[in-house]
Amino acid sequence: MEFWMTNLPQSLRELPLIHLAIPGSHDSTTFAITKKSKISPDARNPIQYLKFLEPLLSPIMVKWSRTQSVDVTQQLNAGIRYFDLRIATKKGCGGFYFVHNLYSECVNGVLKEIRNFLDTHYGEVVILDCQHFFNMGAVEHCKFISLLVDTFGAKIQPRTDLTQLSLVKMTENGKQVVVIYRSDLREDFLWPGGCFPTPWANTVVIPKLISFLNQNLKRRNYSLGFVSQCVLTPNIWYVCKNIFSSLVNKCVLPLETAKYDWIRKQRAGLKGVNIIISDFIDYQDYRFCKEVIDLNEKILNCSKE
Structure with a gap:
């Protein structure tokens, strides 16, 4: 799985x-994220107002904020090639941190892990989607972008026509990193969010999620990338009603059957899916990664018919 892009048939590596x-x-x-993690600036207002109760809130928040259980290197080795990132600064600390209601890993270490992987996997490509930024002004953005450049250097793929950008071309040019930067910055190596739409269902109701995924795929612009968020999202009131449960029990496990039923109905290629994301990608021995990657075989099967 760690070399799945490298091992794709040439005809697929030549596809956009x-x-x-x-x-x-x-x-x-x-x-x-652990019980010792501090509340981060992306936490919603009710949590911010109750920050003085942090020692009591954090153990509960961990159960609803943690969406992955394996680190970036393990994810890469399992076939994950798209990373959904939220970045923030921390008062009194230098550098940048990943967040999701609570502070998580320091950015520097994670980026180095990805770089180390790419250095030994020349035919692999990663997409880093810098989705949200918190407590970051112009100066912090410049510092963060400099960190990306210092870490990945010439591996970063400049913006170009996505319909012409293939694994073959990227490998030939020594490019391995696509950086999506969802802000107003317009550096030529940062891809604006509009190049990779990522519609969000924002629901805990499985039929609504599946309907949303299907409707948005039909509306997809096939000259752009596209992210299908195959996840259920609890709001704060849902969490309060299920305070003694967890994201896993209420949103992840109940979705498993419907998620794979939906994935198996999809296909890659023109007018197909592109990026599909999930919580806890390691469940059932990384079944999610395998199911999504296997969709690429349908392109070959269709061409033989």
């Missing part, structure tokens, strides 16, 4: 990257 089925992780770095 946006026509391949690519597995991704939702809130990719939450594996590092």
Whole structure:
């Protein structure tokens, strides 16, 4: 699985990257969140107002904020090639941190792990989606972008026509990293969010999620990338009603059957899916990664018919 892009048939490696089925992780770095993690600036207002109760809130928040249980290297080795990232600064601390209601891993270490993987996997490509930024002004953005450049350097793929960008072309040019930057910055190596739409269902109701995924795929612009968020999202009131339960028990496990039923009905290629993301990608021996990657075989099967 760690070399799945490298081992794709040449005909698939020549396809636009946006026509391949690519597995991704939702809130990719939450594996590092623990009961000792501090409340982060992306936590919603009711939590911010109750921050003085942090010692009591944190153990509950961990159960609802942690969406992955394996680190970035394990995710890469399992086939994950899209990473969903939320970045923030921390008062009194230098540098940047990944967040999801609570502070998670330091950015530097995670980026180095990804770089180390790419250095030994020349035919593999990763998509880093910098989704949200918190407590970051112009100066902090410049520092963060400099960190990306210092870490990945010439491996970063500049913006170009996505319909012409394939694994073959990226490998030939020594490019391995696509950086999506969902802000107003317009550096030529940062891909604006509009190049990779990522519609969000924002529901805990499984039929609504599946309907949302199908409707948005039908509306997809096939000259762009596309992220299908195959996740259920609890709001704060849902969490309060189920305070003694967890994201896993209420949103992850109940979705498993419907998630795989939906994935198996999809196909890659023109007018197909592109990036699909999930919580807890390691469940059932990384079944999610395998199911998504296997969609690429349907392209070959269709061409033989």
